[in-house]
Amino acid sequence: MKSRNRKIEDLYLTFRNLIFGGLRPFTKTYTKEDLSDANIKNILVIRLDRIGDMVMTTPIFSALKEKWPDAQITVMANPVNKNIVINNPFIDCILVYDRENKHKSLNNRLSFFKDVRKSEFDLVVDPYLDYELNTSFITRIVGSRYRLGFEFAGKEIFYNIRYASNIFPVSTDKKHMIDYNLGLIGCIGVKANKKQPEIFLSADEKDNASRILEKVGANPENRIIGIHPGGNYESQRWPVERFVAISDYLIASYGIKVILFGGRDERSLLSRFKDCAVRKPIILEDLNLREFISVVSHCNLFLCNNSGPLHIATALNIPTVSTMGPTIPFHWWPRGDNHIVIRKDLDCSPCKKGICETHECMELITTDDFLTAVETQLKRLNIL
Numbered sequence: 237m238k239s240r241n242r243k244i245e246d247l248y249l250t251f252r253n254l255i256f257g258g259l260r261p262f263t264k265t266y267t268k269e270d271l272s273d274a275n276i277k278n279i280l281v282i283r284l285d286r287i288g289d290m291v292m293t294t295p296i297f298s299a300l301k302e303k304w305p306d307a308q309i310t311v312m313a314n315p316v317n318k319n320i321v322i323n324n325p326f327i328d329c330i331l332v333y334d335r336e337n338k339h340k341s342l343n344n345r346l347s348f349f350k351d352v353r354k355s356e357f358d359l360v361v362d363p364y365l366d367y368e369l370n371t372s373f374i375t376r377i378v379g380s381r382y383r384l385g386f387e388f389a390g391k392e393i394f395y396n397i398r399y400a401s402n403i404f405p406v407s408t409d410k411k412h413m414i415d416y417n418l419g420l421i422g423c424i425g426v427k428a429n430k431k432q433p434e435i436f437l438s439a440d441e442k443d444n445a446s447r448i449l450e451k452v453g454a455n456p457e458n459r460i461i462g463i464h465p466g467g468n469y470e471s472q473r474w475p476v477e478r479f480v481a482i483s484d485y486l487i488a489s490y491g492i493k494v495i496l497f498g499g500r501d502e503r504s505l506l507s508r509f510k511d512c513a514v515r516k517p518i519i520l521e522d523l524n525l526r527e528f529i530s531v532v533s534h535c536n537l538f539l540c541n542n543s544g545p546l547h548i549a550t551a552l553n554i555p556t557v558s559t560m561g562p563t564i565p566f567h568w569w570p571r572g573d574n575h576i577v578i579r580k581d582l583d584c585s586p587c588k589k590g591i592c593e594t595h596e597c598m599e600l601i602t603t604d605d606f607l608t609a610v611e612t613q614l615k616r617l618n619i620l
Contacts (some may be wrong), residue, residue: 253389305527316525369391458538463543464546488515498521540558542560557610580600
């Protein structure tokens with residue numbers, strides 16, 4: 237049964253769709269045929285949400301560059317997710333929109349968008365697939381001849397090239413988020429030869445990661461397993477005590493170097509982990525995001541929940557074992573062959589709730605379930 241808040245949200249979106257839908261006939265639209273002869277020299281991609289979303293967007297950059305090799309590709313990112321696209325060879329410029337600090341005031345925002353508008357982008361791409369209108373407004377404000385985005389609850393009136401996502405009011409396509417992104421640019425005739433997310437590290441970053449590992453007693457040549465027990469929402473987190481049990485077993489049974497990762501806002505979670513652990517893992521909690529990415533690239537296996545770090549590992553081609561709770565599975569399954577996901581499909585799944593009273597879908601995943609998957613990966617990858 238839907239919650240009261242969900243019913244209100246559905247009513248709002250339906251009403252918005254009716255109002256905005258009435259304006260659609262008055263907005264000029266284009267097709268991929270209109271772009272076939274267009275001189276596209278300056279492209280902006282807007283991605284202002286979470287780390288995992290940016291990771292899922294990376295395949296479109298190489299596709300756009302292959303379609304228009306002489307075009308300058310710019311990404312508008314936030315101060316955190318910009319780290320995913322640093323050193324990306326298919327991106328020429330990164331614009332950082334810091335809504336919480338530098339661009340918090342209205343004047344600073346207007347000044348920022350005025351400067352962006354001066355770039356006179358030929359094409360603006362908004363791959364955000366949800367109901368919020370923030371990036372839709374920005375797409376329209378920065379201005380360009382062609383504005384590409386998803387049809388969703390009426391927000392398509394801000395775009396003049398639209399791609400039907402088929403997820404509003406209910407999802408009818410069981411597609412991965414990467415495939416939605418590639419479908420979006422596909423509607424303007426851009427084909428993607430790469431469908432795997434990518435993150436690019438410099439030689440200096442790799443060397444720095446080696447020094448970090450050596451400093452904490454983990455030679456990069458050793459067998460290393462990373463663990464990240466966190467997650468953006470409480471409902472996405474498997475009980476931390478069970479991650480502790482996995483860590484203790486790996487250290488005791490195989491002498492594997494286990495590295496526990498956590499951000500500055502996850503210190504209480506890491507503290508609980510340390511209090512429960514019989515055998516202490518190596519703990520790295522003060523890394524910036526690029527350092528984290530660099531160190532993870534040295535791991536033989538990464539254990540985690542469904543979160544940004546999982547998708548970072550997949551983009552680095554690091555094998556994983558992960559849990560999945562209330563998340564829509566076909567949207568956010570880790571991309572690639574070297575991944576095992578443990579999930580319990582209940583009548584209420586996927587509820588997409590950030591907080592759950594029972595947390596049943598995660599509580600039902602046992603330590604033995606997870607350990608069996610880890611052992612499978614250890615044998616498959618010949619890590620032992």
